[in-house]
Amino acid sequence: xxxxxxxxDYYVVKIKGREATLKNAEKFKEYVTSxxxxxxxxxxxxxxxxxxxxxxFMGALVSLLKYALFVKGDIxxxxxxxxxxxxxxxxxxxxxxxxxxxxxxxxxxxxxxxxE
Amino acid sequence: MINCPIHSLVVLDDIVNKNIKVGQxxxxxxxxxxxxxxxxxxxxxxxxxxxxxxxxxxxxxTLSLCKHLLIELLTNGVKHSDADTSLIVILLDEKEIxxxxxxxxxxxxxxxxxxxxxxxxxKGKKLLIHKDDFFALYARIESENMISFEFEEYPIGxxxxxxxxxxHYGLLIITKASNSFSYRYSNGGMINHFKAVIALGE
Numbered sequence: 585x586x587x588x589x590x591x592x593d594y595y596v597v598k599i600k601g602r603e604a605t606l607k608n609a610e611k612f613k614e615y616v617t618s619x620x621x622x623x624x625x626x627x628x629x630x631x632x633x634x635x636x637x638x639x640x641f642m643g644a645l646v647s648l649l650k651y652a653l654f655v656k657g658d659i660x661x662x663x664x665x666x667x668x669x670x671x672x673x674x675x676x677x678x679x680x681x682x683x684x685x686x687x688x689x690x691x692x693x694x695x696x697x698x699x700e
Numbered sequence: 701m702i703n704c705p706i707h708s709l710v711v712l713d714d715i716v717n718k719n720i721k722v723g724q725x726x727x728x729x730x731x732x733x734x735x736x737x738x739x740x741x742x743x744x745x746x747x748x749x750x751x752x753x754x755x756x757x758x759x760x761x762t763l764s765l766c767k768h769l770l771i772e773l774l775t776n777g778v779k780h781s782d783a784d785t786s787l788i789v790i791l792l793d794e795k796e797i798x799x800x801x802x803x804x805x806x807x808x809x810x811x812x813x814x815x816x817x818x819x820x821x822x823k824g825k826k827l828l829i830h831k832d833d834f835f836a837l838y839a840r841i842e843s844e845n846m847i848s849f850e851f852e853e854y855p856i857g858x859x860x861x862x863x864x865x866x867x868h869y870g871l872l873i874i875t876k877a878s879n880s881f882s883y884r885y886s887n888g889g890m891i892n893h894f895k896a897v898i899a900l901g902e
Contacts, residue, residue, distance in 0.1 A: 606775055607735050636739060638771050640779075643867035653861050670764045674876050675869055676834065679856040 586615045594691035595624040602635040604668075609644040616648050616659075625657025626691045628684065632663035637671060649681060662687050720791065725752070727790040731774060733781060733803070738774045745770060745790065752792045756900055765877040766797060769896050772870045772877075773801045779870075781805035781892065794900065796879075801894045807885045808892065810839060810847070816885045817844040826850065832866035837875065839883075848882040849875040 585608055588597045597616055604612070619627065629645070631637070649659045660682035664672065672678045682692075720726060727748055731741055749766050753759075770788075777786040783805030791798040807816050810827055818841050826838040829849075834856050839847040849871060859865070875881045878896035885892055 603739065605735070605738070605771075606778065636742075636767075636771060638775050639869035639873055640775065642869050646865055646867050649859075650861070650865060653859065666760070667764045667767060670761065671768050671873065674765075674768065675872060676853070676856060680834075680859055680865070 585611055588615075588619060590624070591628075591687060592690050594626040594628055595619060596628050596630055596687060598630045598632065599634050602633065604631065604634050604637040604641040606638055606640040609638075609641040612641065613644045613648060617651065620648075620652060620655060620657065625652060625655050626659075627652065627657070628660045628662050628687060628691065630663050630687065631661060631665070631668055634668065635665065637668050642671070642675070642677065645681065646677075658682070658691070660684055660688075660691065721793065723793050725792045727792070729788045729790075731777060731786045731788055731801075733777045733783060733786055735778050738771065738778065741774065741788070742767065742770055745788070749790065749792070749797060752797070753900070756794050762797075762898060762900065765898055766799070769799060769874050769877040769898070772873045773799065773894060773896070776870055776894070777801060777803060783892075796900055797898045799878075799896050799898075801892075803892050804890055805892060807890075808847070808883050818847070820844045829871065830866050830868055833864045835866075835872060837872050842882065845886060846882060846884045848880065851875050 585600055586597055587600060588595060597619065599608070599612070601608070616627065645659070645661070652659045662684040663686060664683060669683070672681070672683060727745070729741060729745060731737055746763070746767055750763055753762055773788070777783070781803045783803035786801050786803040789800040789802070811829065813827060820843065822841045823843065825841050827841070829837040829839055831837070834854055836852045838850045838852070840850055842848050851872060874896050877898070879899045881894070881896045883892070883894050
Protein backbone atom coordinates (compact mmCIF):
# COMPACT_ATOMS: atom_id res chain seq x y z
CA UNK A 585 0.00 0.00 0.00
CA UNK A 586 2.90 2.37 0.85
CA UNK A 587 6.67 2.31 0.64
CA UNK A 588 9.22 4.58 2.23
CA UNK A 589 12.91 5.36 1.97
CA UNK A 590 15.43 7.93 3.10
CA UNK A 591 16.30 10.47 0.40
CA UNK A 592 18.95 13.11 1.08
CA ASP A 593 17.81 15.06 4.17
CA TYR A 594 14.25 13.74 4.36
CA TYR A 595 12.10 10.62 4.18
CA VAL A 596 9.88 9.75 1.21
CA VAL A 597 6.55 7.96 1.56
CA LYS A 598 5.17 6.68 -1.75
CA ILE A 599 1.50 5.83 -2.07
CA LYS A 600 1.24 2.71 -4.18
CA GLY A 601 -1.91 2.37 -6.28
CA ARG A 602 -4.29 4.80 -7.91
CA GLU A 603 -6.31 5.91 -4.90
CA ALA A 604 -5.59 8.03 -1.85
CA THR A 605 -9.00 7.73 -0.27
CA LEU A 606 -11.21 6.51 2.54
CA LYS A 607 -9.95 3.01 1.67
CA ASN A 608 -6.33 3.61 2.69
CA ALA A 609 -6.42 6.85 4.74
CA GLU A 610 -6.34 5.19 8.17
CA LYS A 611 -3.49 2.84 7.19
CA PHE A 612 -1.62 5.83 5.75
CA LYS A 613 -1.97 7.68 9.04
CA GLU A 614 -0.67 4.69 11.00
CA TYR A 615 2.20 4.15 8.54
CA VAL A 616 3.41 7.75 8.56
CA THR A 617 2.89 8.16 12.31
CA SER A 618 5.20 5.21 12.94
CA UNK A 619 7.90 6.77 10.70
CA UNK A 620 7.67 10.07 12.61
CA UNK A 621 7.76 8.23 15.94
CA UNK A 622 10.96 6.49 14.85
CA UNK A 623 12.59 9.90 14.51
CA UNK A 624 12.21 10.91 10.84
CA UNK A 625 10.42 14.24 11.16
CA UNK A 626 10.75 15.65 7.64
CA UNK A 627 8.75 13.77 5.04
CA UNK A 628 7.69 14.19 1.44
CA UNK A 629 4.61 12.23 0.41
CA UNK A 630 4.84 11.18 -3.24
CA UNK A 631 1.55 10.90 -5.14
CA UNK A 632 3.20 9.54 -8.29
CA UNK A 633 0.66 7.29 -10.06
CA UNK A 634 -2.20 8.34 -7.76
CA UNK A 635 -5.26 9.29 -9.76
CA UNK A 636 -7.79 10.15 -7.08
CA UNK A 637 -7.75 11.73 -3.65
CA UNK A 638 -10.70 12.38 -1.37
CA UNK A 639 -11.38 14.52 1.68
CA UNK A 640 -10.77 11.64 4.10
CA PHE A 641 -7.21 11.22 2.86
CA MET A 642 -6.72 14.98 2.87
CA GLY A 643 -7.90 15.06 6.49
CA ALA A 644 -5.36 12.33 7.32
CA LEU A 645 -2.63 14.37 5.65
CA VAL A 646 -3.54 17.45 7.69
CA SER A 647 -3.61 15.42 10.89
CA LEU A 648 -0.10 14.11 10.09
CA LEU A 649 1.10 17.62 9.27
CA LYS A 650 -0.07 18.79 12.71
CA TYR A 651 1.75 15.89 14.35
CA ALA A 652 4.93 16.60 12.35
CA LEU A 653 4.81 20.28 13.37
CA PHE A 654 4.32 19.24 16.99
CA VAL A 655 7.62 17.31 16.87
CA LYS A 656 9.29 20.24 15.03
CA GLY A 657 9.20 18.46 11.69
CA ASP A 658 7.24 19.06 8.50
CA ILE A 659 5.41 17.31 5.68
CA UNK A 660 5.40 18.23 1.99
CA UNK A 661 3.84 16.54 -1.05
CA UNK A 662 5.20 15.84 -4.53
CA UNK A 663 4.18 14.46 -7.92
CA UNK A 664 0.53 15.57 -7.79
CA UNK A 665 -1.49 15.09 -10.97
CA UNK A 666 -3.48 18.04 -12.25
CA UNK A 667 -6.76 16.98 -10.62
CA UNK A 668 -5.15 16.48 -7.24
CA UNK A 669 -3.26 19.77 -7.53
CA UNK A 670 -6.58 21.48 -8.37
CA UNK A 671 -8.14 20.02 -5.26
CA UNK A 672 -5.29 21.22 -3.05
CA UNK A 673 -5.75 24.71 -4.51
CA UNK A 674 -9.54 24.56 -4.14
CA UNK A 675 -9.25 24.17 -0.35
CA UNK A 676 -6.11 26.39 -0.22
CA UNK A 677 -4.01 23.49 0.97
CA UNK A 678 -1.21 24.73 -1.30
CA UNK A 679 -0.74 27.52 1.29
CA UNK A 680 -0.55 25.04 4.15
CA UNK A 681 1.48 22.13 2.74
CA UNK A 682 4.51 22.68 0.54
CA UNK A 683 3.96 21.21 -2.94
CA UNK A 684 6.92 20.03 -5.04
CA UNK A 685 6.63 19.07 -8.71
CA UNK A 686 8.97 16.14 -8.07
CA UNK A 687 11.10 14.93 -5.18
CA UNK A 688 13.32 17.87 -4.21
CA UNK A 689 17.07 17.61 -3.65
CA UNK A 690 16.56 18.82 -0.11
CA UNK A 691 13.67 19.63 2.20
CA UNK A 692 13.68 23.40 2.21
CA UNK A 693 11.09 23.83 4.98
CA UNK A 694 7.66 24.92 3.93
CA UNK A 695 6.96 28.63 3.68
CA UNK A 696 9.87 29.69 5.87
CA UNK A 697 8.39 27.97 8.90
CA UNK A 698 11.92 27.43 10.19
CA UNK A 699 13.38 30.85 9.42
CA GLU A 700 13.08 32.17 12.98
CA MET B 701 -36.58 0.03 -16.46
CA ILE B 702 -33.59 0.53 -14.26
CA ASN B 703 -32.57 -1.88 -11.56
CA CYS B 704 -32.88 0.19 -8.40
CA PRO B 705 -34.94 0.41 -5.20
CA ILE B 706 -38.46 1.72 -5.13
CA HIS B 707 -37.48 5.11 -3.65
CA SER B 708 -35.24 5.69 -6.67
CA LEU B 709 -38.10 5.10 -9.03
CA VAL B 710 -40.32 7.51 -7.09
CA VAL B 711 -37.57 10.15 -7.14
CA LEU B 712 -36.88 9.69 -10.85
CA ASP B 713 -40.56 9.92 -11.66
CA ASP B 714 -40.76 13.13 -9.65
CA ILE B 715 -37.77 14.66 -11.44
CA VAL B 716 -39.03 13.77 -14.88
CA ASN B 717 -42.56 14.99 -14.17
CA LYS B 718 -41.83 18.20 -12.34
CA ASN B 719 -38.30 19.47 -12.69
CA ILE B 720 -36.72 18.59 -15.98
CA LYS B 721 -36.33 21.60 -18.27
CA VAL B 722 -36.58 21.62 -22.05
CA GLY B 723 -33.22 20.68 -23.55
CA GLN B 724 -31.91 19.08 -20.37
CA UNK B 725 -30.39 15.62 -20.57
CA UNK B 726 -30.85 13.31 -17.60
CA UNK B 727 -28.47 10.54 -16.58
CA UNK B 728 -29.01 8.37 -13.53
CA UNK B 729 -26.98 5.75 -11.72
CA UNK B 730 -27.49 3.54 -8.71
CA UNK B 731 -24.71 3.59 -6.14
CA UNK B 732 -24.35 0.77 -3.61
CA UNK B 733 -22.84 3.05 -0.92
CA UNK B 734 -19.70 0.91 -0.71
CA UNK B 735 -16.17 2.32 -0.87
CA UNK B 736 -15.28 -0.15 -3.62
CA UNK B 737 -18.14 1.19 -5.74
CA UNK B 738 -16.99 4.82 -5.83
CA UNK B 739 -14.32 4.72 -8.53
CA UNK B 740 -16.03 2.29 -10.94
CA UNK B 741 -19.09 4.56 -10.81
CA UNK B 742 -16.99 7.66 -11.25
CA UNK B 743 -15.44 6.07 -14.33
CA UNK B 744 -18.95 5.69 -15.78
CA UNK B 745 -20.18 9.20 -14.95
CA UNK B 746 -17.12 11.29 -15.80
CA UNK B 747 -16.94 10.33 -19.52
CA UNK B 748 -20.61 11.35 -19.88
CA UNK B 749 -19.89 14.75 -18.33
CA UNK B 750 -16.67 15.05 -20.33
CA UNK B 751 -18.56 14.45 -23.55
CA UNK B 752 -21.11 17.08 -22.57
CA UNK B 753 -18.52 19.69 -21.57
CA UNK B 754 -16.58 19.00 -24.80
CA UNK B 755 -19.70 19.79 -26.84
CA UNK B 756 -20.06 23.10 -25.01
CA UNK B 757 -16.36 23.88 -25.23
CA UNK B 758 -15.69 24.02 -21.50
CA UNK B 759 -12.36 23.71 -19.80
CA UNK B 760 -10.58 20.94 -17.89
CA UNK B 761 -11.09 22.76 -14.60
CA THR B 762 -14.87 22.30 -14.82
CA LEU B 763 -14.36 18.58 -15.30
CA SER B 764 -11.92 18.45 -12.42
CA LEU B 765 -14.44 20.24 -10.16
CA CYS B 766 -17.18 17.79 -11.21
CA LYS B 767 -14.88 14.88 -10.37
CA HIS B 768 -14.09 16.16 -6.86
CA LEU B 769 -17.70 17.03 -6.21
CA LEU B 770 -18.83 13.54 -7.21
CA ILE B 771 -16.10 11.84 -5.19
CA GLU B 772 -17.23 13.74 -2.10
CA LEU B 773 -20.95 13.14 -2.64
CA LEU B 774 -20.32 9.41 -3.05
CA THR B 775 -17.93 9.31 -0.08
CA ASN B 776 -20.58 11.09 1.98
CA GLY B 777 -22.99 8.30 1.01
CA VAL B 778 -20.52 5.66 2.21
CA LYS B 779 -19.65 7.41 5.46
CA HIS B 780 -22.87 8.99 6.62
CA SER B 781 -26.04 7.90 4.83
CA ASP B 782 -26.62 4.52 6.48
CA ALA B 783 -28.65 3.58 3.39
CA ASP B 784 -28.18 0.52 1.17
CA THR B 785 -28.18 2.51 -2.04
CA SER B 786 -28.15 6.06 -3.35
CA LEU B 787 -29.47 7.37 -6.60
CA ILE B 788 -27.19 9.73 -8.49
CA VAL B 789 -28.90 11.97 -11.00
CA ILE B 790 -27.04 14.25 -13.40
CA LEU B 791 -28.92 16.92 -15.34
CA LEU B 792 -26.99 18.48 -18.19
CA ASP B 793 -27.72 21.45 -20.40
CA GLU B 794 -25.72 24.14 -22.12
CA LYS B 795 -25.66 26.35 -19.03
CA GLU B 796 -25.01 24.02 -16.12
CA ILE B 797 -24.33 20.60 -14.70
CA UNK B 798 -26.57 19.62 -11.82
CA UNK B 799 -25.48 16.67 -9.68
CA UNK B 800 -27.89 15.17 -7.15
CA UNK B 801 -27.63 12.36 -4.66
CA UNK B 802 -30.80 10.86 -3.20
CA UNK B 803 -31.10 8.24 -0.49
CA UNK B 804 -33.52 7.15 2.20
CA UNK B 805 -30.97 6.94 5.00
CA UNK B 806 -30.29 9.17 7.98
CA UNK B 807 -31.06 12.88 7.58
CA UNK B 808 -28.23 15.42 7.65
CA UNK B 809 -27.34 16.31 11.23
CA UNK B 810 -27.20 19.99 12.12
CA UNK B 811 -25.13 20.50 15.23
CA UNK B 812 -26.98 22.33 18.03
CA UNK B 813 -30.31 22.17 16.19
CA UNK B 814 -33.19 19.97 17.29
CA UNK B 815 -33.72 18.23 13.92
CA UNK B 816 -36.01 18.09 10.92
CA UNK B 817 -38.28 19.75 9.93
CA UNK B 818 -36.50 23.02 10.72
CA UNK B 819 -38.41 25.87 12.26
CA UNK B 820 -39.44 28.28 9.51
CA UNK B 821 -39.05 31.14 11.98
CA UNK B 822 -35.29 30.59 11.56
CA LYS B 823 -35.36 31.06 7.77
CA GLY B 824 -32.21 32.90 6.67
CA LYS B 825 -30.27 31.99 9.84
CA LYS B 826 -26.73 30.64 9.41
CA LEU B 827 -25.74 27.62 11.47
CA LEU B 828 -22.08 26.80 11.91
CA ILE B 829 -20.97 23.38 10.64
CA HIS B 830 -17.15 23.58 11.05
CA LYS B 831 -14.68 26.33 11.66
CA ASP B 832 -10.91 26.52 11.86
CA ASP B 833 -8.38 29.36 11.58
CA PHE B 834 -8.70 29.39 7.75
CA PHE B 835 -12.35 28.80 6.95
CA ALA B 836 -15.86 28.44 8.33
CA LEU B 837 -18.62 26.38 6.77
CA TYR B 838 -22.25 27.25 7.41
CA ALA B 839 -25.71 25.88 6.65
CA ARG B 840 -28.21 28.60 5.84
CA ILE B 841 -31.83 27.71 6.58
CA GLU B 842 -33.80 28.20 3.35
CA SER B 843 -37.06 26.60 4.48
CA GLU B 844 -38.23 24.03 6.98
CA ASN B 845 -36.93 21.26 4.72
CA MET B 846 -33.92 22.84 3.06
CA ILE B 847 -30.49 24.28 3.83
CA SER B 848 -27.82 25.69 1.54
CA PHE B 849 -24.11 25.55 2.27
CA GLU B 850 -21.88 28.64 2.46
CA PHE B 851 -18.29 29.26 3.45
CA GLU B 852 -16.11 32.10 4.67
CA GLU B 853 -12.35 32.15 4.27
CA TYR B 854 -9.76 33.86 6.45
CA PRO B 855 -6.18 34.85 5.60
CA ILE B 856 -3.65 32.04 5.90
CA GLY B 857 -0.61 33.07 7.90
CA UNK B 858 2.37 31.05 9.06
CA UNK B 859 1.35 27.68 10.36
CA UNK B 860 2.55 26.50 13.76
CA UNK B 861 1.53 24.00 16.40
CA UNK B 862 -1.10 26.32 17.82
CA UNK B 863 -2.87 26.80 14.46
CA UNK B 864 -6.37 25.37 14.49
CA UNK B 865 -6.61 23.34 11.29
CA UNK B 866 -9.70 21.24 10.54
CA UNK B 867 -9.52 17.69 9.23
CA HIS B 868 -12.98 17.65 7.59
CA TYR B 869 -13.06 18.85 4.02
CA GLY B 870 -15.87 16.92 2.29
CA LEU B 871 -18.66 19.50 2.46
CA LEU B 872 -16.21 22.37 1.95
CA ILE B 873 -14.95 20.75 -1.27
CA ILE B 874 -18.49 20.37 -2.65
CA THR B 875 -19.43 23.90 -1.57
CA LYS B 876 -16.33 25.42 -3.19
CA ALA B 877 -16.44 23.25 -6.31
CA SER B 878 -20.03 24.23 -7.10
CA ASN B 879 -21.93 27.45 -7.68
CA SER B 880 -24.65 26.29 -5.32
CA PHE B 881 -24.92 23.35 -2.95
CA SER B 882 -28.01 22.49 -0.97
CA TYR B 883 -29.64 19.72 1.02
CA ARG B 884 -33.33 18.97 1.24
CA TYR B 885 -35.00 16.51 3.56
CA SER B 886 -38.37 15.34 2.45
CA ASN B 887 -40.06 14.37 5.67
CA GLY B 888 -43.03 12.68 4.01
CA GLY B 889 -40.93 10.47 1.75
CA MET B 890 -37.97 10.44 4.16
CA ILE B 891 -35.65 11.16 1.23
CA ASN B 892 -32.33 13.01 1.55
CA HIS B 893 -31.42 15.09 -1.47
CA PHE B 894 -28.04 16.77 -1.87
CA LYS B 895 -27.85 18.98 -4.97
CA ALA B 896 -24.81 20.75 -6.39
CA VAL B 897 -24.83 22.92 -9.49
CA ILE B 898 -21.81 23.87 -11.54
CA ALA B 899 -22.42 26.69 -14.02
CA LEU B 900 -20.75 26.30 -17.40
CA GLY B 901 -19.16 29.13 -19.25
CA GLU B 902 -17.10 30.58 -16.39
